[in-house]
Structure formats: structure tokens, C-alpha cells
Amino acid sequence: MNFWDNTIRYFWREESFAVLTMVVCIAVLLFHVRKEDRKTLFNTLAFFAACLVGQFVSSLLHTLEFTRAADVFHEMFIIGSGIAVIRLWGELIFRIVLPLVRLSPPRITEDIIVIIAYVAWGMVRLRYAGLDLGSIVASTAVITAVLAFSMQDTLGNILGGVALQLDNSVEIGDWIKVDDISGKVVDIRWRSILVETRNWETVVFPNSQLMKNKFVVLGRRIDQPVQWRRWVWFNVGMETLPSRVIKVVEESILQTSISNVAKDPQPSCILMDFDNKGYARYALRYWLTDLANDDPTDAMIRWHVMTALQRENIRLAVEERSIHITKGNERYEEKGVSQEILLRMKTLRRVELFSQMTNEELRTLAERLRYVPFSRGNIITRQGDLKSHWLYVIINGEVEVHLESPEGMKRLIGSLGKGNFFGEMGLMTGAPRSATVIAKTDVECYRLDKEMFEEILRARPAIAEEMAHLLASRRAELDSALLDMGAGSRPVAISQRRTEILATIRRFFGLA
Ligand code: CMP
Numbered sequence: 001m002n003f004w005d006n007t008i009r010y011f012w013r014e015e016s017f018a019v020l021t022m023v024v025c026i027a028v029l030l031f032h033v034r035k036e037d038r039k040t041l042f043n044t045l046a047f048f049a050a051c052l053v054g055q056f057v058s059s060l061l062h063t064l065e066f067t068r069a070a071d072v073f074h075e076m077f078i079i080g081s082g083i084a085v086i087r088l089w090g091e092l093i094f095r096i097v098l099p100l101v102r103l104s105p106p107r108i109t110e111d112i113i114v115i116i117a118y119v120a121w122g123m124v125r126l127r128y129a130g131l132d133l134g135s136i137v138a139s140t141a142v143i144t145a146v147l148a149f150s151m152q153d154t155l156g157n158i159l160g161g162v163a164l165q166l167d168n169s170v171e172i173g174d175w176i177k178v179d180d181i182s183g184k185v186v187d188i189r190w191r192s193i194l195v196e197t198r199n200w201e202t203v204v205f206p207n208s209q210l211m212k213n214k215f216v217v218l219g220r221r222i223d224q225p226v227q228w229r230r231w232v233w234f235n236v237g238m239e240t241l242p243s244r245v246i247k248v249v250e251e252s253i254l255q256t257s258i259s260n261v262a263k264d265p266q267p268s269c270i271l272m273d274f275d276n277k278g279y280a281r282y283a284l285r286y287w288l289t290d291l292a293n294d295d296p297t298d299a300m301i302r303w304h305v306m307t308a309l310q311r312e313n314i315r316l317a318v319e320e321r322s323i324h325i326t327k328g329n330e331r332y333e334e335k336g337v338s339q340e341i342l343l344r345m346k347t348l349r350r351v352e353l354f355s356q357m358t359n360e361e362l363r364t365l366a367e368r369l370r371y372v373p374f375s376r377g378n379i380i381t382r383q384g385d386l387k388s389h390w391l392y393v394i395i396n397g398e399v400e401v402h403l404e405s406p407e408g409m410k411r412l413i414g415s416l417g418k419g420n421f422f423g424e425m426g427l428m429t430g431a432p433r434s435a436t437v438i439a440k441t442d443v444e445c446y447r448l449d450k451e452m453f454e455e456i457l458r459a460r461p462a463i464a465e466e467m468a469h470l471l472a473s474r475r476a477e478l479d480s481a482l483l484d485m486g487a488g489s490r491p492v493a494i495s496q497r498r499t500e501i502l503a504t505i506r507r508f509f510g511l512a
Helices: 003-011 014-034 033-064 067-100 105-126 132-148 152-166 207-212 242-254 291-311 320-328 330-349 360-368 426-431 452-461 463-485 494-509
Strands: 175-178 181-188 192-197 202-206 216-218 228-237 268-274 278-289 370-374 379-381 390-396 399-404 410-417 436-439 445-450
Touching: 003 033, 003 278, 014 033, 014 067, 033 067, 105 132, 105 152, 132 152, 152 181, 152 192, 152 207, 181 202, 192 207, 192 360, 202 207, 228 291, 242 268, 242 278, 242 291, 278 291, 291 370, 330 360, 330 445, 360 452, 390 426, 399 463, 410 463, 426 463, 426 494, 452 463, 452 494, 463 494
Parallel strands: none
Antiparallel strands: 175 181, 175 216, 181 192, 192 202, 228 278, 268 278, 370 445, 379 436, 390 445, 399 410, 399 436
């Protein structure tokens, strides 16, 4: 038998073909399915190939009759290639097979099981090579005891990491709070947990610290969506009944959809305290769904509370000190008021509907209308609402007009901006609101009521005619949208509709 035959026979064993085929199949599968783990795969395959080369070199040594050395090296490289195969199986089972059956054990479990398999494989092979395992175990036990003693902290961290992962007390993506630091868990490692804070910092918590001390997992409850209760505080003077404050704030928040605010449980407003400064302290509690956005969402809520109270003429309480300053200086206040009236008159003059009015008429109007701000998303009028007492003039911002068919289909009819008005259909005819108007941006409006409008119409009947025309064309737009959505009948001609509307307005306001 020649040199190469001898070498090949020592190198290529009965099981070699099966092992190689298995490695190639697993590698191809992992390569295609686990793109993110390709680097690990290449490293494992490189290690496996190195072990194969090692086995071949051992075979050469064997043919050259260095039998003892050849056997030792060969066994070492067999153990090495076995380790590579175990690693591949570990990845196959934990990263492809288990996720397929909807199991995703933490990475640390995979690591532990793979390490146990390595040790078992090593022991089996050593036993097979004729080594006395008893003495090895005894000496490893002594070494382990010495190591464990000198590495108490590190081991504590490692075991802490294992425990935290196994009992699922923290998972990647959770928001946790430890002392005064809170942030999102981005990685759980053998020794530590990495937490990214909202201030763009990364905090490293040793696992043993989390094991020994209490920490809070924010917004997490068993079998519930992740949402975290927030408290937004505000003060209102004692002169306003708490039930009114609560109703105004809750109604406004509940009818608006604000990003990152959970629908269930609903936000709620409660009276929390009577302060000795003379005001009542309230809190609006809501559930935040995206924990990264705490301050911006609080700010949106505050803005909604503020505008809701302003619309109802309820003032947020201020420190007594500032009340004295304002009240004490009446001339200053008067000046402020008249400047406000002048500003209102200037704004009203730019609204086409009022452009023909005299200065005196405009002044009366300016004195009596109400400034009402809305936050983005607020529903200002709701289709079908019977309480349609107000007309709104937009002085800043934009609103959207939406129509809903009786079958529940929704359609955007259009947008209205600065200088436009809405709500006239209900106010002037007494009909329910014909459409839903929603604040597209933050919106500032002036609000007029029926009595105020009646005075204007008596003084200037021409306005009724102008309005009747606008009402008729808006109504026609709504009718054709309804027809488009498969509801309603053929629209009536605008001129005919105008005459009908004018008659309704006159009747409603008792005009001749
Ligand atoms: P009102 O019916 O009181 O309440 C809803 C308001 O939406 C309505 O008054 C109009 O002011 C406004 N509106 C209805 N249809 C249109 C339209 N086609 N274009 C602009 N605004 C409209």
C-alpha cells in the first residue's frame, strides 16, 4: 500500500461522508434563512475547515509513523470539528426550528445548552481515547472552586444574567427604571444590561445589581398592552365648580384622537387637592402608548387642557402675586382690552361677510364675540349635533369638513382657513349640524351666538341674502357628495335651494 492510500485511509473514515453532508446542508440552510448570523456561520465553518486540515496533517504524521502524536492530534481535531458541528446544530435548532413553532428562548439558553453539549462531547471523546475522567473531574473541581472564589462578582453577574433571562423579568425593548434612571433595554448580555435613555445616553447595569435591587418595568402588565399612566397637573380657581372643569376637560380630550394616548383605559380628570393658595389642583391622567414620547405627549395634553378651558372662559389659576399686578393696574388692563377689541375689529374687517359693516357695528360685534382656540384634532362641530348655536370665524389655522353618509361612509369635503367661517348652516336655519368640522392644525376662532347674529341680520338684511347663497352652494356640494356615496337624491338647483334657505332663515330669525 503506498503513502497516499495509507494517509487517506486514516483520514477518511466511514462516518466522514455523512458528517460532511450534514455540515453542508445545515450551513446552506443557515446561510439563506439567518442572514444576520452569516458572520458567525463563516467563523464556525472556518473553524470546522481548520479542524479538517488538522485531521489531514495528523493522517500524514500517522503514515510517517509518528503514531502516538498522530493519534493525539487526530483526537484533538475530532473534538474541534465536533464542537463546530454542535454549534451549527445549536443555531439550527434555536434560530430556525424553535421560532417556527413560536418558541423564542433567550440567547443565553442557547449558549448554556451549547456549552453543556461541548463539555459532554469533549468528555465522551476523551473517555473514548482512554483518559481517566475521574481524575480530570477532580482536578477541574479544584480549579473551578479557586476560580469561583476569585471571580465572585463576575460569576454573580453571569448567573444574574441567566436568571433575569430565564424568568423573563426583563426583555429587550422593555422600559425600565432603576433609581432615577429610566430607559429602554437594548441588549441583555452575560455580564450586564444595556439601557438607552431618552437623553441619548447608554447606561450599563451589572446584572447582579438588577438581581439584588428592585427595579420598575414601566408600562408592563401581564396580558395587557404596553402603556404607562402619566399625570398632567393644572390649577383652576376655586370659583369654578370642579364638576364643570372635569366635564369640560374630559369631553374635549375624549372626543380627540391624540397620538400616543391609549383609548382604553380612557383619560380621566380628577380633583386632587385644594391648595392654600386659593385654587384647586387637578390632574389629567392618561395612558401613554409610546414610552419614548413622554414629554411631547404631556405637552399635547397640556395644550388640549388649556384650549378646552379657554373655550369655556375658565382661567387657569395663576400665582396670587401676578393677580395683584394685573388687577392693580386697571388702566393698563383697559388699554389691553381696547387693544384686543381693535385687533378683533381689524380681523373681522378682513372677513368678507362683515366687510360692509360700519365701524360701530364691527365694534359691537368685536366686544361680544368669544375667542375660542382649538388644538389639532379637536372636533369642533359634529354632524347631526342638534346644539348648533354657534358660528365660527377662523382667525388662524385650518379646519377640515367631513361628511358621513347614513351607511357610515366618510368623505373629506374640503378645508377652510383664515378668514373663512363655518357653522352658519346650523346657526341660521336651526337644522342639525350638516357636517363634522375637525381642527387640522391648532386653530383660533371667534365664536358668535344666535342673538348676536340676529342683531346683525336685523341691521343688515343683505347679509342674510349673501349667506343664503353661500349656504345653498355648500348644501349642493354636500348633496352631490352624498349622491356620490350612493345616498341622497338628485341635488336641487342652487337658485331654488337659495330661495328655500332664505325663507328658512327669515322664519328662524323672525325677520319680515
Ligand atoms: P353647520 O351645518 O352648522 O355645521 C357644519 C358646517 O360645515 C356647516 O355648518 C358649514 O359651515 C360647513 N360646511 C358644510 N358643507 C360645507 C362645504 N361644502 N364647504 C365648506 N364648508 C361646509
